[in-house]
Amino acid sequence: xxxxxxxxxxxxxxxxxxxxxxxxxxxxxxxxxxxxxxxxxxxxxxxxxxxxxxxxxxxxxxxxxxxxxxxxxx
Amino acid sequence: xxxxxxxxxxxxxxxxxxxxxxxxxxxxxxxxxxxxxxxxxxxxxxxxxxxxxxxxxxxxxxxxxxxxxxxxxxxxxxxxxxxxxxxxxxxxxxxxxxxxxxxxxxxxxxxxxxxxxxxxxxxxxxxxxxxxxxxxxxxxxxxxxxxxxxxxxxxxxxxxxxxxxxxxxxxxxxxxxxxxxxxxxxxxxxxxxxxxxxxxxxxxxxxxxxxxxxxxxxxxxxxxxxxxxxxxxxxxxxxxxxxxxxxxxxxxxxxxxxxxxxxxxxxxxxxxxxxxxxxxxxxxxxxxxxxxxxxxxxxxxxxxxxxxxxxxxxxxxxxxxxxxxxxxxxxxxxxxxxxxxxxxxxxxxxxxxxxxxxxxxxxxxxxxxxxxxxxxxxxxxxxxxxxxxxxxxxxxxxxxxxxxxxxxxxxxxxxxxxxxxxxxxxxxxxxxxxxxxxxxxxxxxxxxxxxxxxxxxxxxxxxxxxxxxxxxxxxxxxxxxxxxxxxxxxxxxxxxxxxxxxxxxxxxxxxxxxxxxxxxxxxxxxxxxxxxxxxxxxxxxxxxxxxxxxxxxxxxxxxxxxxxxxxxxxxxxxxxxxxxxxxxxxxxxxxxxxxxxxxxxxxxxxxxxxxxxxxxxxxxxxxxxxxxxxxxxxxxxxxxxxxxxxxxxxxxxxxxxxxxxxxxxxxxxxxxxxxxxxxxxxxxxxxxxxxxxxxxxxxxxxxxxxxxxxxxxxxxxxxxxxxxxxxxxxxxxxxxxxxxxxxxxxxxxxxxxxxxxxxxxxxxxxxxxxxxxxxxxxxxxxxxxxxxxxxxxxxxxxxxxxxxxxxxxxxxxxxxxxxxxxxxxxxxxxxxxxxxxxxxxxxxxxxxxxxxxxxxxxxxxxxxxxxxxxxxxxxxxxxxxxxxxxxxxxxxxxxxxxxxxxxxxxxxxxxxxx
Numbered sequence: 001x002x003x004x005x006x007x008x009x010x011x012x013x014x015x016x017x018x019x020x021x022x023x024x025x026x027x028x029x030x031x032x033x034x035x036x037x038x039x040x041x042x043x044x045x046x047x048x049x050x051x052x053x054x055x056x057x058x059x060x061x062x063x064x065x066x067x068x069x070x071x072x073x074x
Numbered sequence: 075x076x077x078x079x080x081x082x083x084x085x086x087x088x089x090x091x092x093x094x095x096x097x098x099x100x101x102x103x104x105x106x107x108x109x110x111x112x113x114x115x116x117x118x119x120x121x122x123x124x125x126x127x128x129x130x131x132x133x134x135x136x137x138x139x140x141x142x143x144x145x146x147x148x149x150x151x152x153x154x155x156x157x158x159x160x161x162x163x164x165x166x167x168x169x170x171x172x173x174x175x176x177x178x179x180x181x182x183x184x185x186x187x188x189x190x191x192x193x194x195x196x197x198x199x200x201x202x203x204x205x206x207x208x209x210x211x212x213x214x215x216x217x218x219x220x221x222x223x224x225x226x227x228x229x230x231x232x233x234x235x236x237x238x239x240x241x242x243x244x245x246x247x248x249x250x251x252x253x254x255x256x257x258x259x260x261x262x263x264x265x266x267x268x269x270x271x272x273x274x275x276x277x278x279x280x281x282x283x284x285x286x287x288x289x290x291x292x293x294x295x296x297x298x299x300x301x302x303x304x305x306x307x308x309x310x311x312x313x314x315x316x317x318x319x320x321x322x323x324x325x326x327x328x329x330x331x332x333x334x335x336x337x338x339x340x341x342x343x344x345x346x347x348x349x350x351x352x353x354x355x356x357x358x359x360x361x362x363x364x365x366x367x368x369x370x371x372x373x374x375x376x377x378x379x380x381x382x383x384x385x386x387x388x389x390x391x392x393x394x395x396x397x398x399x400x401x402x403x404x405x406x407x408x409x410x411x412x413x414x415x416x417x418x419x420x421x422x423x424x425x426x427x428x429x430x431x432x433x434x435x436x437x438x439x440x441x442x443x444x445x446x447x448x449x450x451x452x453x454x455x456x457x458x459x460x461x462x463x464x465x466x467x468x469x470x471x472x473x474x475x476x477x478x479x480x481x482x483x484x485x486x487x488x489x490x491x492x493x494x495x496x497x498x499x500x501x502x503x504x505x506x507x508x509x510x511x512x513x514x515x516x517x518x519x520x521x522x523x524x525x526x527x528x529x530x531x532x533x534x535x536x537x538x539x540x541x542x543x544x545x546x547x548x549x550x551x552x553x554x555x556x557x558x559x560x561x562x563x564x565x566x567x568x569x570x571x572x573x574x575x576x577x578x579x580x581x582x583x584x585x586x587x588x589x590x591x592x593x594x595x596x597x598x599x600x601x602x603x604x605x606x607x608x609x610x611x612x613x614x615x616x617x618x619x620x621x622x623x624x625x626x627x628x629x630x631x632x633x634x635x636x637x638x639x640x641x642x643x644x645x646x647x648x649x650x651x652x653x654x655x656x657x658x659x660x661x662x663x664x665x666x667x668x669x670x671x672x673x674x675x676x677x678x679x680x681x682x683x684x685x686x687x688x689x690x691x692x693x694x695x696x697x698x699x700x701x702x703x704x705x706x707x708x709x710x711x712x713x714x715x716x717x718x719x720x721x722x723x724x725x726x727x728x729x730x731x732x733x734x735x736x737x738x739x740x741x742x743x744x745x746x747x748x749x750x751x752x753x754x755x756x757x758x759x760x761x762x763x764x765x766x767x768x769x770x771x772x773x774x775x776x777x778x779x780x781x782x783x784x785x786x787x788x789x790x791x792x793x794x795x796x797x798x799x800x801x802x803x804x805x806x807x808x809x810x811x812x813x814x815x816x817x818x819x820x821x822x823x824x825x826x827x828x829x830x831x832x833x834x835x836x837x838x839x840x841x842x843x844x845x846x847x848x849x850x851x852x853x854x855x856x857x858x859x860x861x862x863x864x865x866x867x868x869x870x871x872x873x874x875x876x877x878x879x880x881x882x883x884x885x886x887x888x889x890x891x892x893x894x895x896x897x898x899x900x901x902x903x904x905x906x907x908x909x910x911x912x913x914x915x916x917x918x919x920x921x922x923x924x925x926x927x928x929x930x931x932x933x934x935x936x937x938x939x940x941x942x943x944x945x946x947x948x949x950x951x952x953x954x955x956x957x958x959x960x961x962x963x964x965x966x967x968x969x970x971x972x973x974x975x976x977x978x979x980x981x982x983x984x985x986x987x988x
Contacts, residue, residue: 008158015155022148022330024323032316037303039315041141042376049151049369056155057362 010059014052021048078221081413082239085217088414089246089421095274096254096267113359118273119346120360121280121367123150123337125205125423126212128371129279129416131490134392136379140314143375143491145326146498147368149333157361161347163512164338165357167612168348172681175430176344176504177438180526182685183511183612184519185605188446191438191685193523194504197530198341198434199473200538201500202427206477207484208493209420212393214240214481216416219394219401220409240481243417247424248474255429256466265429269350272426275418280371282415286396287374289408290381294399298377305380314380328578329495335505336498342423345430393490428470435469436462441687458640462683484545495577496537499584503529506589510596515613519605521596529588536565536580631655633695634675641691642682651678761804761939765797772797807940810869814947821863821951823976828901829854831864832891835871842879848887850875857893860901861976866948870956873941874905874968881909881966900954901972908965917958921946 020026022045033040132143154161164179173179177198181191217239254268295301305311337343351357382395390398397416400408441462506529507522535557543550557563566576568583601609638651654674672692679688772790776782782790813819836852843850878889887908894902912920921942942956949956954972961967 011155011158015152018148018152018155022145022152024326027326032312034302034306034315037299037306039302039306039376041315045141045144046369046373049148049365052151052155053362053365053369056365060157060358060361 007059007062011056014055014059018052021052078217081217081220081410082242084410084414085243085417086246088417089250092271092274092421093250093253096271098267099270100254100267113356113363115269115273116346116351116356117360117363117367118276119269119350119426120343120364121276121371122272122346122422122426123340123343123364124276124279124368124371124419125494126209126416126419127490127494129283129419130212130216130393130396131208131494132372132375133379133382133395134489135491136314136375137383137392137395139322140316141376142322142326142329144372145329146333146495147365147372149330149335150337150368151365152330153334153337154361154365157357160509160512161338161361162354162357164508165348165351165354167512169351169354171611171685172677173685174349174437174681175434176339176341176508177434178680178685179344179348180504180507180511180522181438182680183608184507184517184522185602185608186685186689187519187523188438188442188687188690190519190523190526192442193526195434195439197503197526198501199431199476200530200534201497201503202341202431202473203476203480204484204493204500204538204541205497206424206427206474207481208490208497209424210240210244210478211481211493212416212490213243213420214238215391215394216397216413219391219397220413238482241478243420244424244474244478247421248428248470250421251425251428251432251470252467255425256432256463256470264350264352266350268425268429269346272346272422275422276367279415279418279422280367282411282418283371283396284374285408286400286412287378289403289405290374290378290399293405294381294385294403301377301380301384305384308384311380311383314376314383322575324578325575328575328581332495332498332502332577332581335502339501339504339508340498341430341434341501342426345426345433349430349433424474428473431473432466432469435473436465437683437687440465440469441683442690445687445690459642462641483547484542488541488544492577493541496541499537499577499580500530500533502581503533503584503588506585506592510592511609512612514596515606515609516596516601517592517609518596518599518601520599520601521592521594524595525588525590525592528591529584532568532584532587533580536568536583537576540565540576630695631671634672634692637691637695638675638678641679651675758808762801765801765804769794769797769801804940807944810944811940811947814944814951819866819951821866823861823863825859825861826864827857828860828862828867828903828972829857829893831867832871832893832903835868835875836891839872839875839879842876843889846879846882846887847885848879848882848889851888851890853890853892855893858895858901858974860972860974862952862954862972866952867972870945870948870970871903871905873945874956874970877941877968878905878907878909878966882907883909899974901974903970903972905968905970906961906965908961908963911960911964911966912958914960920958921956 027041027045030041030044035043128146132146135143167173167183168179171179171182173182175195177191177194180194181187184190251268254265254271291298291301295304306315338347378396378399379392381399382390382392385402386395386398397409397412400406400412503526507517507526510517511522539548539552542548543552552558552563552565555561555564562569566579568579571579571583574582635648635651639648642648651674655671658671676688676692679691683691772794776787776790832852832854836850840850875889875891879887882889889905889907892904892906894904896902945956949970949972952972953976954970956968956970958966958968
């Protein structure tokens, strides 16, 4: 239970991170600039998005793997 | 361009393939369930979130406002990040309560209120109509673009309604939805065929969209870098790379919030995410796979939009860029694929949405009304299933008709995205009631009703009505001048609030009234006890709250059985119910159903016709005695008391367990001591017997043989005296031992000169040394002062000295005593002899009781076997130690180590001395 609560807290943390990453103050930082001809805002948003998804996947999949391992132990 | 007939044929055959897939899945329930029962299919069915709004509209928006299309997908990503807190709770609550739609969830949470369910249904239908219109418009426009010159795309819809592809799409998709969404009444409302078809559609639309994206990047341009660079060269397009300022920022935030709420509250998302969910664990994977799908389908939106702006004439309809780009490149196959992808996106949404809406209309609007208004007519029917199905089918037709009308008469002048956001904003009105309902037990039915109604009215006034007014169906004056000419009531600048775009503006005001109404009213009015019980059931669902029985309900089993048969079909449902009844040990033919069974029947019914209707139905056959307020309070009170007892019991049992463990350890220790004591007694017995026996036997010899010669007589007397002395010593030492072991010896720590103690001991044992002819060397030097017990140390030293004498060879024996400081804080006393020494394996053994080295048969014992044991105990008591080591050059070297200061670890307990 404590382990699950810990994982849940991680997700809340990622949610807060997402809120920060995908909202105006940070967006303005990348607005209107380009990098090697690519619009920086576009690159930033998709990279941040992919990282967030990856982090959620790490948290969630590790837990479900552990859960499966627990089941096979029984 | 493409021939209209050919395109129609392609579209119809694609839909037929979907039909076939769905049909196969439904026909083979076992195979189907394995295919459906995967997190991938679950995720893909969730992706029906991406409708033609995503497929055509995002590109349209991106071509004008750049990245602003993205928050619609960021919101759901954030919502799914909170999957374990929010979505899983919704899933669990819905499963426990057999929820079939968002309307029944909200109705069920707020005291199974039929009124609230109806309100939610009405709002959901009104909110969904523009959205359905959006899909039909996309199908119709894309058909038009493909079969006509794209220049005409901006033109109005065909005047001839029968040639409108949107109409035909509406008819076909309604049929599809009817076939698979309302073919039979399933407890739990699972539509596996539909889910499979929707999942396939999600895959198709993603592939088609990605194909266009790659074609744009590598077919039309020299890679995406080239595309971006060429776009950057056009001044009009550079603004698309920037985030907006001021009001655009607020819009971004508003879109994120709206889509966050919508991905949960949209009737179709609720349908695929909650109602069609077969395994809660699928959510785990969907939490990242669904956002990944969103990312993938949005990756090419901006490139396609830029290509459209670069390649197409500036007056082209932005919502058809996806289609117009391949057409402009004369790539007909790709264009057809895009059409199929767009059709998939529309079809998926329409099928799921109409199914969900028809369930809501039937379960939460029509059935409760029928049950209330015409219970007699319903009662006379033997089988209600055909009635339920026809209600659902007519609901589908009605909803689609509304959608089509909206598209034809209202939606024409608006871009896809703004119609979609209009809908999102409408269904977002459920979000506060849902969220607070799940996490705040005080939220009440009245609060929810006021909040949803207020939010809905504000939404309708600030978003929906202006679009209808725009089409001329109602007078448009209120949009420009405010209702009744009151300028504070302008729908786009309510109460004079300007500077916000319509969506953000509407969201702010509707949520203000919605949340304000919900919280305010909930705080002002106390809910009824039954409602409070239901609230607790929802908020504490993970704590295993059980359905509180607030009514003593009983019913004749045959009545209940007939009821279930009429609404769920006779065979399967009855079988399930009867199995449960037998499990409880009741006789189905005659018995009275108890409250538990009645509840079970109600839940079964709720799975098919909604919670509110189920309650009304069950009420019609039960004999119900509502518990009085006093009784309910007593039950609640009792429950909390029992919980308190439970908690205390748990604490007590933990304490008991700990105490038991301690006792067990003590018992083990006692047993071990007992064993040691037995050993000790038997050894002592033996040791005492030996001298006694010899005293007795020599005394007997002397008594029986008076003629013994004096020399022998003297010798025998000597033996008797020696053995008596030995006995005395033995008894004295045993008493010492017992005293030390039982902790009865007292220690008096004084600071003393250890060298003086040694000198006194040497003097005391001087006669022994002289008798045996052993030399004693004292090499004491200047010894440090030691804080210890004089008598005890003396006893140990005397013991070591007498041992040394005994072991030294008579005549040329040599014993030396020395003092050294090897470790700071400790003083070592060494007693060395030149006797036979102690073999390595005996160096520990000799400190045990009654252990003397040497062969007991041949060697006469030289001591009692207790001296060293006592010495060791005393040293332990004094905080020091005693041991034996090899003396260089032969002999034994006994060493004492004493702490200079009284050791804190000098243990007073007798056990440790062991």
